Amino acid sequence: MTDFDDTDRKLLRLIQRDARLTAADLAERVNLSPSACHRRLQRLEREGVVRGHVALLDPRALGRRVTVFVEISLASQADEVLGAFEAAVARVPEVMECHLTTGGHDYLLKVVARDAEDFARLHRRHLAGLPGVAKIESSFALKTVLSTTELPI
Numbered sequence: 001m002t003d004f005d006d007t008d009r010k011l012l013r014l015i016q017r018d019a020r021l022t023a024a025d026l027a028e029r030v031n032l033s034p035s036a037c038h039r040r041l042q043r044l045e046r047e048g049v050v051r052g053h054v055a056l057l058d059p060r061a062l063g064r065r066v067t068v069f070v071e072i073s074l075a076s077q078a079d080e081v082l083g084a085f086e087a088a089v090a091r092v093p094e095v096m097e098c099h100l101t102t103g104g105h106d107y108l109l110k111v112v113a114r115d116a117e118d119f120a121r122l123h124r125r126h127l128a129g130l131p132g133v134a135k136i137e138s139s140f141a142l143k144t145v146l147s148t149t150e151l152p153i
Helices: 006-017 025-028 034-046 078-089 117-129
Strands: 066-074 095-100 107-113 133-140
Touching: 006 025, 006 034, 025 034, 066 078, 066 117, 078 095, 078 107, 107 117, 117 133
Parallel strands: none
Antiparallel strands: 066 107, 066 133, 095 107
Protein backbone atom coordinates (compact mmCIF):
# COMPACT_ATOMS: atom_id res chain seq x y z
CA MET A 1 0.00 0.00 0.00
CA THR A 2 1.16 3.45 -0.85
CA ASP A 3 1.92 6.05 1.80
CA PHE A 4 -0.03 9.17 0.86
CA ASP A 5 0.89 12.70 1.74
CA ASP A 6 -1.60 15.56 1.95
CA THR A 7 -1.09 16.43 -1.73
CA ASP A 8 -1.82 12.86 -2.83
CA ARG A 9 -4.98 12.85 -0.74
CA LYS A 10 -6.11 16.18 -2.22
CA LEU A 11 -5.48 14.89 -5.74
CA LEU A 12 -7.43 11.70 -5.08
CA ARG A 13 -10.39 13.62 -3.63
CA LEU A 14 -10.41 15.98 -6.63
CA ILE A 15 -10.27 13.29 -9.32
CA GLN A 16 -12.96 11.25 -7.57
CA ARG A 17 -15.29 14.22 -7.91
CA ASP A 18 -14.29 15.15 -11.47
CA ALA A 19 -11.94 12.94 -13.50
CA ARG A 20 -12.08 15.45 -16.36
CA LEU A 21 -9.91 17.96 -14.53
CA THR A 22 -6.69 18.51 -16.45
CA ALA A 23 -3.28 18.12 -14.85
CA ALA A 24 -2.96 21.91 -15.06
CA ASP A 25 -6.27 22.42 -13.21
CA LEU A 26 -5.30 19.86 -10.59
CA ALA A 27 -1.82 21.33 -10.22
CA GLU A 28 -3.25 24.76 -9.54
CA ARG A 29 -5.65 23.41 -6.90
CA VAL A 30 -2.93 21.50 -5.02
CA ASN A 31 -0.14 24.06 -5.52
CA LEU A 32 2.16 21.97 -7.71
CA SER A 33 3.64 22.49 -11.13
CA PRO A 34 1.70 20.69 -13.90
CA SER A 35 4.63 18.31 -14.52
CA ALA A 36 4.96 17.39 -10.82
CA CYS A 37 1.20 16.88 -10.64
CA HIS A 38 1.27 14.69 -13.77
CA ARG A 39 4.07 12.56 -12.28
CA ARG A 40 2.08 12.04 -9.07
CA LEU A 41 -1.01 11.01 -11.04
CA GLN A 42 1.05 8.58 -13.13
CA ARG A 43 2.52 7.07 -9.94
CA LEU A 44 -0.94 6.64 -8.41
CA GLU A 45 -2.12 4.89 -11.59
CA ARG A 46 1.01 2.73 -11.82
CA GLU A 47 0.59 1.65 -8.19
CA GLY A 48 -3.04 0.70 -8.84
CA VAL A 49 -4.56 3.34 -6.57
CA VAL A 50 -6.31 4.90 -9.58
CA ARG A 51 -7.81 2.03 -11.58
CA GLY A 52 -9.39 4.01 -14.39
CA HIS A 53 -11.43 6.99 -15.45
CA VAL A 54 -15.14 6.62 -16.12
CA ALA A 55 -18.32 8.55 -16.81
CA LEU A 56 -21.07 7.84 -14.28
CA LEU A 57 -24.41 7.38 -15.99
CA ASP A 58 -27.80 7.93 -14.40
CA PRO A 59 -29.63 4.57 -14.57
CA ARG A 60 -33.03 6.29 -14.42
CA ALA A 61 -32.17 8.43 -17.43
CA LEU A 62 -31.44 5.19 -19.30
CA GLY A 63 -34.73 3.59 -18.30
CA ARG A 64 -33.30 1.47 -15.46
CA ARG A 65 -35.69 2.69 -12.79
CA VAL A 66 -35.55 -0.31 -10.46
CA THR A 67 -32.66 -1.44 -8.25
CA VAL A 68 -32.90 -4.91 -6.78
CA PHE A 69 -30.61 -6.49 -4.21
CA VAL A 70 -30.46 -10.22 -4.76
CA GLU A 71 -29.16 -12.67 -2.16
CA ILE A 72 -28.06 -15.97 -3.64
CA SER A 73 -27.27 -19.20 -1.83
CA LEU A 74 -25.38 -21.91 -3.67
CA ALA A 75 -25.87 -25.65 -3.30
CA SER A 76 -22.14 -26.09 -2.62
CA GLN A 77 -19.15 -24.05 -1.53
CA ALA A 78 -16.72 -26.06 -3.68
CA ASP A 79 -14.18 -23.94 -5.56
CA GLU A 80 -15.43 -25.13 -8.95
CA VAL A 81 -19.03 -24.18 -8.08
CA LEU A 82 -17.99 -20.74 -6.83
CA GLY A 83 -15.82 -20.20 -9.91
CA ALA A 84 -18.55 -21.28 -12.33
CA PHE A 85 -21.09 -19.01 -10.61
CA GLU A 86 -18.75 -16.01 -10.62
CA ALA A 87 -17.84 -16.46 -14.30
CA ALA A 88 -21.50 -16.77 -15.31
CA VAL A 89 -22.81 -13.87 -13.21
CA ALA A 90 -20.13 -11.58 -14.70
CA ARG A 91 -21.79 -12.09 -18.10
CA VAL A 92 -25.19 -10.72 -16.99
CA PRO A 93 -25.13 -7.03 -17.96
CA GLU A 94 -27.87 -6.00 -15.51
CA VAL A 95 -25.74 -7.15 -12.57
CA MET A 96 -23.90 -4.04 -11.45
CA GLU A 97 -22.16 -5.56 -8.43
CA CYS A 98 -21.57 -9.06 -7.10
CA HIS A 99 -20.11 -9.69 -3.66
CA LEU A 100 -19.15 -12.98 -2.00
CA THR A 101 -20.45 -12.54 1.54
CA THR A 102 -20.60 -14.11 4.97
CA GLY A 103 -23.85 -14.85 6.74
CA GLY A 104 -26.99 -16.56 5.54
CA HIS A 105 -26.28 -16.20 1.81
CA ASP A 106 -23.25 -16.72 -0.37
CA TYR A 107 -23.55 -13.74 -2.74
CA LEU A 108 -25.16 -10.33 -2.77
CA LEU A 109 -25.92 -8.82 -6.18
CA LYS A 110 -26.98 -5.30 -7.10
CA VAL A 111 -29.15 -5.51 -10.20
CA VAL A 112 -30.77 -2.78 -12.30
CA ALA A 113 -33.96 -3.34 -14.30
CA ARG A 114 -36.50 -1.28 -16.20
CA ASP A 115 -39.37 -2.35 -13.92
CA ALA A 116 -40.66 -5.34 -11.93
CA GLU A 117 -41.66 -7.18 -15.10
CA ASP A 118 -38.18 -6.72 -16.57
CA PHE A 119 -36.65 -8.05 -13.35
CA ALA A 120 -38.99 -11.07 -13.45
CA ARG A 121 -37.72 -11.81 -16.98
CA LEU A 122 -34.12 -11.41 -15.84
CA HIS A 123 -34.76 -13.66 -12.84
CA ARG A 124 -36.26 -16.44 -14.99
CA ARG A 125 -33.83 -16.25 -17.90
CA HIS A 126 -30.57 -15.53 -16.15
CA LEU A 127 -30.40 -15.53 -12.36
CA ALA A 128 -32.28 -18.77 -11.71
CA GLY A 129 -30.09 -20.54 -14.26
CA LEU A 130 -26.74 -19.49 -12.82
CA PRO A 131 -24.54 -22.48 -11.92
CA GLY A 132 -25.01 -23.92 -8.43
CA VAL A 133 -27.92 -21.70 -7.39
CA ALA A 134 -30.01 -23.27 -4.61
CA LYS A 135 -31.95 -20.24 -3.36
CA ILE A 136 -32.63 -16.66 -4.47
CA GLU A 137 -34.11 -13.86 -2.36
CA SER A 138 -34.74 -10.45 -3.89
CA SER A 139 -35.42 -7.07 -2.28
CA PHE A 140 -36.54 -4.08 -4.33
CA ALA A 141 -35.05 -0.74 -3.30
CA LEU A 142 -37.88 1.71 -2.60
CA LYS A 143 -35.63 4.77 -2.44
CA THR A 144 -31.94 5.48 -2.80
CA VAL A 145 -30.95 7.50 0.23
CA LEU A 146 -27.23 7.66 -0.55
CA SER A 147 -25.20 6.58 -3.55
CA THR A 148 -21.60 7.61 -4.02
CA THR A 149 -18.47 6.42 -5.73
CA GLU A 150 -16.19 8.59 -3.58
CA LEU A 151 -14.03 6.65 -1.15
CA PRO A 152 -13.08 8.39 2.10
CA ILE A 153 -9.49 9.58 1.91
